[in-house]
Structure formats: C-alpha cells, structure tokens
Amino acid sequence: MKTFITGMGIWSCIGTSIPEVTQSLREGKSGIGHIKERADYGYQSTLSGIVPPVPDSLISDLPRSKRICMGEPARYAYMAVLQAIKQAQLTDLHNVALIVSNDSTAGAAAETEALMQERHDTRYLGAGKVFQSLNSTVSMNLASIFHLNGLSLTLSAACAGGGHAIGLAHSLIQSKQIDCAIVVGAQEVGLHAYTSFDAIGVFSREASRPFDKNRSGLVPSGGAAALILESDEHFRNRMATATEGGVTAPLASILGYGFSTSPSIATPNAESILASMTMALDNAERHEYQVLPAFSLGMISAHATGTKDGDRAEAEAISTFIANSKRGYHEPYVKDVAPWISSTKALTGHECWMSGVSQMVYTLIQMHNRFVAPNPNLTDPDDACSTLRIARETTPWHIASHALLNAFGFGGTNSSIVIKKE
Amino acid sequence: MTEQEYLARIRELMQARFDNIPPVEEIELDTDLMEDLPLESLDMVDLILTCETAFNVKLDMADAKNTHTIRQLIAWIKGTK
Secondary structure, three states: OOEEEEEEEEEEOOEOOHHHHHHHHHHOOOOEEEOHHHHHHOOOOOEEEOOOOOOHHHOOOOOHHHHOOOOHHHHHHHHHHHHHHHHHOOOOOOOOEEEEEOOOOHHHHHHHHHHHHHHOOHHHHOOOHHHHHOOOHHHHHHHHHOOOOOOEEEEOEOEOHHHHHHHHHHHHHHOOOOOEEEEEEEEOOOOOOOHHHHHOOOEOOOOOOOOEOOOOOEOEOOEEEEEEEEEHHHHHHHHHHOOOOOOOOOOEEEEEEEEEEOOOOOOOOHHHHHHHHHHHHHHHHHHHOOOOOHHHOOEEEOOOOOOHHHHHHHHHHHHHHHHHHOOOOOHHHHOOOOOEEEOOHHHHOEOHHHHHHHHHHHHHHHHHHOEEOOOOOOOOEOHHHOOOEOOOOOEEOOOOOEEEEEEEOOOOEEEEEEEEEO | OOHHHHHHHHHHHHHHHOOOOOOHHHOOOOOEOOOOOOOOHHHHHHHHHHHHHHHOOOOOHHHHHHOOEHHHHHHHHHHHO
C-alpha cells in the first residue's frame, strides 16, 4: 500500500503560495532580514525570516468565535491547509486525521502576562486566549474550523517535529488506522518566540550559511506548511467518485520513515544521524521490494541550519551514508554518482517546528520543477563537505526521482523521510 | 440603573464585541441570545466576561445555563450587585 502526498500549502518568508515559493527557490531569493524591534527588546541577533502576517481579511469568513481562538501559528496554519486541501481537491474531510508539529505559544503567553500585569483580572483575557495558549492550539483550531472528526493531535519534537508528524501520519496510514491525514508544521515568529534560543547564542548575526566554513549559527524563521497524505486506495476511491475536473495526480509517495535520538540535548552526532537515515532507507527498500542505495538518491534535503557542530555532524553522516552505499558496486560506475545535497535554510532560515513539513514542500517543488535550489551563501565549504554535491547556484535536476529529508531537533530527536516522485 | 439603561449598555458592549449579530436596535429584552442573535457558546462566555468587567460584578458561570434572554442576563447582573 502506498502513502501518497496529494496536496501541499505554505505560508513562509519566501512566499505565501506554492507558485511564489517556487519562484523564490528558483531565483535563490532570500526571505531573511533584520527585525530592529528585537534589538530594542534585548536579542543578540536581529536576523530573522520575515514572515508576512496573515491579514484579518483572509480569515474574515470565519465566525468570530473561531477567530478569537487563533493565535499567530494557527493563522499561518489555516492558510497553508486551505492551499493543500485545494490542491488535493479534497472535498470530504470526514475521518481525515490532523497531525500538527508545534512546540511553542510564547506569543499568547506574553499577551496573557501583559494583560494580567495591566488588569490583575483574568476576565480581561477573554474567552479565546486559552485556545491560543495551549501547545495544541493549531490542531485544536483547525479541527474545529474544518469540522474534523477523526484523529487530531499536536506533537512536539522541537525542530524534528515536522519530520515526525509526516512519519507518524505515514505509519498510521500504512497500518490502516487512518486513510488520509492533513500534516502541518507551524512556527510563531513574534517578538517572544525566540528569546531563549537567542540567549544561548545559536543565532548568527551575519547570515544563514549552511555547510560553509564561516557559518556562525542559524537564523530563526517560521510560518506554516501543510501536506495532504492519503493511502493509494483512498486516493483511487476519490478519483472514482470525482466530478468534473477529476483529481490531481499525487505529488510523491512516502517510502520510508526513520528516527533516532542523539545523546546530546543540543547537538546531534553523526552516528545517530546516520542511524536515522539508514532506518528510513531500509524501510524504503522493504516497502519497495528493491535495493535503493543512498548514492542513487536524487537529493538529500539536509537539516543543515548553519550551526558549527550540527552541520559538521550531518555532513559527516551523509558522507558516510553515501560512501557505505557504494560498497559492493563496481567502483568506476558509482564513483561520480551522488545525490544533490539541498540546504534551503540559506534562503528561508530555520523554520523550527515547521521545518520538516516545509522542507517536504521545498523538495517537492524542486522535484516537480526539476531544479536544485541554490545555497548562495556557500562560498567556502566546510572540509566535512568535501565529497558532497551542494548546489551554489540554481542547477537543473534531470533525474528527480527519490529524495531523503532530514529534520533534527533539540533533545536529540532525529527524523528522516524517503520519498519517490509519482 | 433601570432595565432600559442596562439594555442600552449591553447593546453598546455587543456592538463593540461581536461583528456577526443583527443591528443592535433589534436587540430587545426578550431577545434569545443563542437562538436569535445567534451567539455560540464561546461568544456567551465572552459576553459574560465583558459584562463582569463593564458592570463590575462577579458572575458564576454555573448560573449561565439559566440565562437565555437579555432580560435574564440583566436580572442576573442586578442580582449579584
């Protein structure tokens, strides 16, 4: 049984629609800028993905009782899900599951604190604040707005959450517990969202430079991304009953999900990253009943946030992953064969709880438009990347068939997903 | 405050708070909040919280189930003063 990806949507710093994001990726257009307000507040770095707020006009068709429950991440997520549902032409949401990656609601907490300090009376918070404040705010809101009646939950796994949300949905579909799922990654970017990250000095003050020798940290970003996952049987049933216009062909199928946990709370190590990728690829091979060596993958969408240790560990793991896969093959045939290593965070910054899902969107866009997005800030690659094929400029991707995506998070949690273009 | 004065003030509060209700001139003492306006349950909570702060009273949410009309809401508010 296949798990198809049949729809996608995005609200990000490089675009608030798939066509806009496609153009930004192709042109290497960065969505990163400076937020001066952060300096005034006390941040060490003012660099951020500049995510457009969702205008009230775009949610005005929702009843007020729903609007007051939607904080920043829920608004982004609503816009992304609308796009995904539209692309998948999913009209019947009966029994559709909803799995969301989100790990903070600092904005709502800050607003609550400010109101309480001003009024010292909880009644001034209004009826909607509680629904903005819980970590499950996005799944709570979307389930209510779309009248979902199947599984609905938010998982928190820091910056690996998006990858795990995709993996969990895939696993539930493969075990036939659900037929179809909306998978969402959402990330707030308000003033209070990243204070504790900034405190530990992980942010670059200069640029997002994944894999570059002079990289100096990650650039925070956010918004939301959404995918529609469904079993091939569910998709065929929709096709059979579709009215005029039919149903759009699937974008890809998910072949394998892998995971691991690193010993360090802050930095993944190469060994655990390799374990996650290997598990995903092993599962993909079992699913497809065919050998799928790492060197034959078209792309590895790296986590690569621009941190010294994280990028190095991932580069070492990927190098080993590819090199090991060539053993047993006639060396001249495989010597120059290697996947493209995509590092879109040079353009988008690190979208944290959103990133596994948004990375899937960026990978699918590159896959279907047959190009590898550039890493324009890669001027002097780290030594650990010496064997890796990383595009500094937009590059044609002729045989865009299989890809592996990595998403790693604080707490050592790692996720990897293998997909195949349909 | 007279009952009509309470009605006028509640009309002002609702006009400022809710954007999907009939014109406030049509809201009368016997208007049913959830049937006629209509307010959803979360809107009711919001209205009760707004009335608490506007009229400086403490309303027990457990009594909300007995409050269907504006007249009953005013009686509830007056009863706690």
